[in-house]
Amino acid sequence: MESFLFYATLYLIAMVVAVPLATRAGLGSVLGYLLAGILIGPVTGLSGTEMTDLQHFAEFGVVMMLFLIGLELQPRALWAMRDKLIGLGGLQVAITMTLVTGIVMAMGEDIRVAVALGMVMSLSSTAIVLQTLNEKRLMQTAGGRSAFAVLLTQDIAVIPMLALMPLLALPGARAVAKADHGTHVVGQLIDSLPGWGVTLITLAAVALTVLMGHYLIRPLFKFVQTAKLREINTAMALLIVVGIASLMNLVGLSPALGTFLAGVVLADSEFKHELESDIEPFKGLLMGLFFITVGAGINFDVIVAQPWDIAGLVILLVALKSAVLYGLSRLFKLHGSDRSLFTLSLAQAGEFGFVLVSFAVVQRILPTPLAEKVLVVIALSMLITPLLFILHDQIARFARADKAPDPDDIDEHQPVIIAGVGRFGQVVNRLVTMSGLRTTVIDNDLRTIQLMRTFGFKGYFGDPTRPDLLAAAGIAEARVLVVALDGRDKTTELVRYARRIRPDLHIIARSRDRTHVFDLYKAGANDIVREMFDSSLRAGRYVLENSGLSEFEAAELEKLFFKLDRAAVRDLAQVWKPGVPVEQNAAYIARTKELNTELEAAMMEQYRRRDAKEEDDHESPGTLEGGQDA
Template identity: 80%
Template sequence: MESFLLQATLYLFAMVIAVPLASRAGLGSVLGYLIAGILIGPILGLSGSEMTDLQHFAEFGVVMMLFLIGLELEPRALWAMRDKLLGLGGLQVLLTLAAVAAIAMAFGQPPRISIALGMIFSLSSTAIVLQTLNEKRLMQTKGGRSAFAVLLTQDIAVIPMLALMPLLALPGARALAKAKEGADHPVAHFIESLPGWGVTLVTLGAVLFVIVAGHLLIRPMFRFVHAARLREINTAMALMIVVGIASLMYLVGLSPALGTFLAGVVLADSEFKHELESDIEPFKGLLMGLFFITVGAGINFNTVLAAPVEIAGLVIGLVALKALILAGLARLFNVRGKDRSLFTLGLAQAGEFGFVLVAFAVSQRILPGVLAERVLVVIALSMLITPLMFILHDLLGKLRRDEGGPSPDEIDEQGPIIIAGVGRFGQVVNRLVTMSGFRTTVLDADLKTIQLMRTFGFKGYFGDPTRPDLLAAAGLAKARVLVVALDDRGATTRLVAYARRMRPDLHIIARARDRIHVFELYRAGANDIVREMFDSSLRAGRYVLENVGLSEFEAAELEKIFFKLDRAAVRDLAQVWKPGVPVEQNPDYISRTKELNAELETAMMERFSRREDSEADEPAKTKG
């Protein structure tokens, strides 16, 4: 017990020191965790035999991370990614596997070992890449979403890799490995003893159970637990879901991370989604940090020191090869500019599932021990330099200005309401509409604004809302309402005019900066025009009336009268307004403005006079 407490204190101390320092230096938390692990393990030698157990325990951080990602993806969003999953992700795995295997055979490795190496090095680090993308708020960019599609495909590909790898072993070695596996894992031995169709049915049954349980069992259980109103029981329920599904997937030979991801997708539209996220997130963060520390602590620097040039060459060669393949795929799938460098540099490392495949290949007597040790070091070092690759991406973005600026996001969801511009005006509209239960598609040309929205849980897409292709992708052809809330008055007018040409039946609500802008938008075809300061000024005026003797009802009535008459006056003035002519040089406009002001003042005074007359009659009625 004392040893466990000392080790726990050591790892927590390393976290709270190394990670904040790395974050302040702009290196990111992942590199901080890796550095902490290197200090604990290879440099100070403070890690002991518990490292292997800690690695298995920390892998639950990856499992929880994919569960949380699944909660953010509804099934239709996942279906919308099918082209990238099968095309971009599938090609990356197959091309990398083939390239690594070909190079290994060129250097004299047998085909079975070469194919195993191709499988191992075709994977990238889901943990590091997704953690870094979330930290840098890059997940919703086209490069980030493309990287996520590839990582998800790789996680799925681990399943057939584990199924096919035993076929690469020599028959005698395979028999020995199978006998040992059966002795260590009785449940796995039972499933392995089933005929092929039996194993398939068990696997499909496990996946079907996760889907059905998500819809029919987990939600009623959560309602039952939630009725106790005990936060710790809700947390226990959330952990039970993740651990239980991961255990089931492990027993039937599937990836626990993939199983929990599927469960997250099933529960994405649940009323308990946000509660699940808040309960799981702290555990995920700690376990992910522990996972990165174990990766750093597990690097065998003796192997590196024994052949530093060879190991460095293998790491650089692997990263360069994968980057070359990824760059080609990015060009093929039209990932451009900064998104291409993010996609290419972000996925050029090996991944944590490579550790699993190496251990399995050793147990199947496919990889000899010396080669396996070098492969593990190459995987760990390539993961170690991944944060530096992201830093390189940031530097390239600052030094280079892409044509047309950053690439717009890929829009994967279309709502009946499009909101163009989500600054101080549009964000209030968006919050009111979404919190009332309606879906919106938010577009804004300010990347920082979109990133800030995502920080607070609101979804938006980066891109110029006036671009016809972006409007088409956002669903202009099917939208019911378009809200134009841009800061640029010229862009607002152009967007309204374009949308009206494309969709004569579309209801357009536009933000105007002043009365002249109202006239421009009226001619452009807007249905409802809101002056950005008008309503707030009316409210301030109502407060003034309430504090000089009028009741709340009377002040509200006068406010309504003023609003109605001023709105009618603006429509009237729009008929005499002349584009390009200053209003002070337009006699018809000046004359009509004076007439309307007089009518407005008369109407307001009549309402005020009726109030005074009613107050004067009140004592007489009381006396009589």
């Protein structure tokens, strides 16, 4: 107990000291955790034999992180990412694995060792990359979303890698491994099964996870909530994560992938936000602990014995993966800072590499000295990842200073497109998205888009009047287009173009003034909103309410004025002449005077009806009394 309290105190002190210092220095929390681990382990030697067990425990932080990511991804969103998952992610894994295998064979290693190392080095660090992307608010960028797609593909690829690894072992190696490790061999349940049995068990475990998410977890959560105790809800959330992770581990699959699938299944659940709030604190603490154990687990004896070999291998790995990622970023048309973010963020090895190396050692594929060297290379490549993000920040800053940024690549088609997201467009977008609908937001102001992303809203940088950008946004399938651009001429131009290519599209446009309404009416807008009109109406209603009218009466007059003014605008559009000042348009002026007279008469009639109703209400009690007296 005393040793437990000592180590708990030690790790907590490291967290609360190193992480704030690293964050204030602009290095990010992940590098702070890693440096704290190095200080505890290799530098001071304070860590003990508890480190291995602690690392296995801390790996649940990665499991919980992928569960939370799954909760944010509805199945239809995952299906929409299929091109990047299969294309971008699949190519990254395949190409990197092939190149690493070839290089290792050229160094004189056996093909079995080369293929195993190709698998290990094709993976990147889901934990570090996603944590840093979220901290720097880069997840909503095109580069961030592409990096996430590749990481998700890699996590899925761990399953076939674990299944294929035993096939690389020499004859009899699995029997020796089982004899040495007893029942603790990874995938113990399926070790004795033939290949088709392993496949069936794998598919059954995935199917069971999906079915439990649909038919078991939701009613169980409803039952637990009847206790109305926060700690029981938290226990239920932990049970979901730990239970599914245990099931995946039992059949030799990735626990992180299993919990990710469960998160996707529960993304539409009414308990989604409660699950997030219950799991988030545990995830953050365990992730920090995981990074500390990575730093503390670096074997500096291997580095001291072969410093130049280790440094060369780390540089070679980062350079090789960066080259592959850069080529894919060009192939998939990432531009500017998105390209550098995608390239540099995934250039390291990953935490699942520790799992694969350990498994390869158990299966007698990798000799222990080589495995120790590989583990150090993996850890060091993860250690320099925050520095690669800092390098990306510098590249992005120089790129912004040298030239105007390239527009984002739009990789989704939503039913509502909002062109322009200034003060007007932001309110529209918030109302629509918070009502459960999905939007594609495009604006030519990069700072506005970045500000949106800061608050968790997704948006794309680019000129909404460009036909190619509109096509990429899905104008051919959209149901509604909201045009809220600042420029008067650009607004009219966009409405006219959209109406020409989509006669059936419902177009809602913001106008600057009444004459702009006429332009937009001619251009083909369905609904036209004058930017000051509605707010002016509300102010006028407040005046009426504070001038003796009731709230109901003021609201009725406001509705009447709104209705009649809209009709008047449609009428005036027939006599309005483009390019002719209104004061020189005699027909327009005459018709305006007539409509104003009609509007005033209608408003007075409303007043007359109000006065007549008040008089009737005042007289009715007296009549009633007279009738009673008679």
